[in-house]
Amino acid sequence: MSAQDVVARLAxxxxxxxxxxxxxxxPMALVRALLRSDVTDLTVVSYGGPDVGLLAAAGKIRRLVxxxxxxxxxxxxxxxxxxxxxxxxxxxxxxxxxVMWGLxxxxxxxxxxxxxxxxxSDVMRVNPxxxxxxxxxxxxxxxAAVPALRLDAALVHLNRADRRGNSQYLGPDPYFDDLFxxxxxxxxxxxxxxxDSAELLEAGGPQTLLIGRHCVSGVVEAxxxxxxxxxxxxYGRDETFQRAYAAAAGDPDTWRAFSDRFLSGDEDTxxxxxxxxxxxxx
Numbered sequence: 001m002s003a004q005d006v007v008a009r010l011a012x013x014x015x016x017x018x019x020x021x022x023x024x025x026x027p028m029a030l031v032r033a034l035l036r037s038d039v040t041d042l043t044v045v046s047y048g049g050p051d052v053g054l055l056a057a058a059g060k061i062r063r064l065v066x067x068x069x070x071x072x073x074x075x076x077x078x079x080x081x082x083x084x085x086x087x088x089x090x091x092x093x094x095x096x097x098x099v100m101w102g103l104x105x106x107x108x109x110x111x112x113x114x115x116x117x118x119x120x121s122d123v124m125r126v127n128p129x130x131x132x133x134x135x136x137x138x139x140x141x142x143x144a145a146v147p148a149l150r151l152d153a154a155l156v157h158l159n160r161a162d163r164r165g166n167s168q169y170l171g172p173d174p175y176f177d178d179l180f181x182x183x184x185x186x187x188x189x190x191x192x193x194x195x196d197s198a199e200l201l202e203a204g205g206p207q208t209l210l211i212g213r214h215c216v217s218g219v220v221e222a223x224x225x226x227x228x229x230x231x232x233x234x235y236g237r238d239e240t241f242q243r244a245y246a247a248a249a250g251d252p253d254t255w256r257a258f259s260d261r262f263l264s265g266d267e268d269t270x271x272x273x274x275x276x277x278x279x280x281x282x
Contacts, residue, residue, distance in 0.1 A: 001218040003033035003267060006188045009217075010034065010153055013062075015043040017103070017149070017184055019156030019177035020229065023049045023071040023237055025169075027157035027190050029225035029267050031055065034155075036266070045149050047099065047175070049229060050245065053079035054263075056088060057249070063090040065149065067099050071242055078249035094146075095123050100176055102149035106183035114143035154184035157226045158210065159234055160200060161191040165216025168200045168208045171232035178210050186217040192234050194221045224271055240281055241274065 007030070010016065020026035031051045040060045046052055048069030055061050057079040069080035083089060094102070097117035105113040114133050124130055124144070135141045156177040161167040167189045169177070181187035189211060200209060228245065230237040248258035262273050 001188070001220050003030050003190070003220050003222065006030055006155070006218055006220060007033045007037045007039065009186065009188075010037070010039050012039055013041045013043075014039075014152040015045065015150070017151040017154040017180040018044060018046040018051045019154065019175060019180045020049065020051070020226070021047045021173070021175045022068070023073070023229045023242065024173075025157050025171065025175065025177075025226050025231050026051045026229040027155045027188075027222075027225065028227055028229060029222040030155045030157070030188065030190050030220065032263065032267060032270060034060070035263060045099070045103075045151060045180075047096070048080060049077060050242075053077040053249070056080055056083040057255070059088070061089040063092065065092040065094065065099070065102075067094055067096040071246065072237070073239060074242065074246050078246050082249070093123070093126060094118070095121065098123065098144070098146045099149065100179065101146045103176060103179040103183045105146065105148035106150040107179055110148060112145040112147050115146055116143060117146075118144045149183060151180065151184035152186070154180040154187040155190070156180055156187070156211070157190045157222070157231065159192050159231065160195050160203060161189050161211075161219050162197040162200060162213075163194060163219060164197070165189060165211070165213035165219055166197060166200060166209060167191060167211035167216065167219075168204060169210050170204055170208060170234070171230075174210050181211050181215045184215075187211075187215050188218045188220065189216055190220040190222040190225045192221075192223055192225065192231060194219060222267070224274075225267075227271075227274060238274075241277060244277070
């Protein structure tokens with residue numbers, strides 16, 4: 001599929017899960033395609049990074065479910081911060097483990113998962129809708145009941161995939177991309193390169209095959225498709241570009257110029273603009 005094909009299957013009001021972590025291995029080519037679309041009023045579930053920031057800046061988020069929104073080397077995603085300060089969307093802020101177990105509950109088609117995460121913290125205070133359950137066993141422990149985070153669609157980015165949807169990570173961390181895909185009615189994988197199935201095993205062994213074809217609805221070959229986030233070992237985070245992005249986010253006129261230069265065209269236009277930007281910095 002193309003990124004445009006994927007976005008054509010999305011609709012207003014959907015709950016969209018976005019894989020990756022902070023400013024690491026985010027499906028940015030798919031996010032940029034979503035920015036160019038008319039799709040809006042979204043509930044977004046994410047370990048947030050610039051995916052959340054860009055969608056917030058475009059006014060496409062109605063509700064965000066997240067543990068954080070960070071650029072890693074820049075602690076707080078600037079568009080996220082601005083949107084939160086002005087009340088730009090509803091926010092369900094959960095503990096990191098609560099997001100993981102909410103996705104896990106959805107994977108197993110359970111209504112909730114009992115966990116200790118969040119207990120004794122302000123997570124329970126700022127989310128008065130969260131409930132607790134008491135263990136039916138001897139200790140009678142009180143646990144947080146994390147509701148399932150069922151998704152209409154998931155967007156993730158991996159290093160390699162075959163045409164059937166089997167997808168491989170080659171970096172240091174799988175994050176939770178497999179949970180996002182299995183918790184969704186439809187999952188779309190972008191990847192640095194589509195390869196023959198045999199090459200997946202040759203590149204890293206079976207333990208690197210994170211996502212199976214059974215839960216994938218479409219595959220998009222998107223070289224440099226995680227930019228400006230990292231996609232180790234193929235490339236690291238583009239820190240220079242990320243700093244420029246964060247600086248532009250602080251001023252409406254500067255952001256308008258940044259957006260016109262990098263986000264007004266298609267993906268090929270974006271990648272060409274990034275390459276020109278790199279040359280300017282040398």
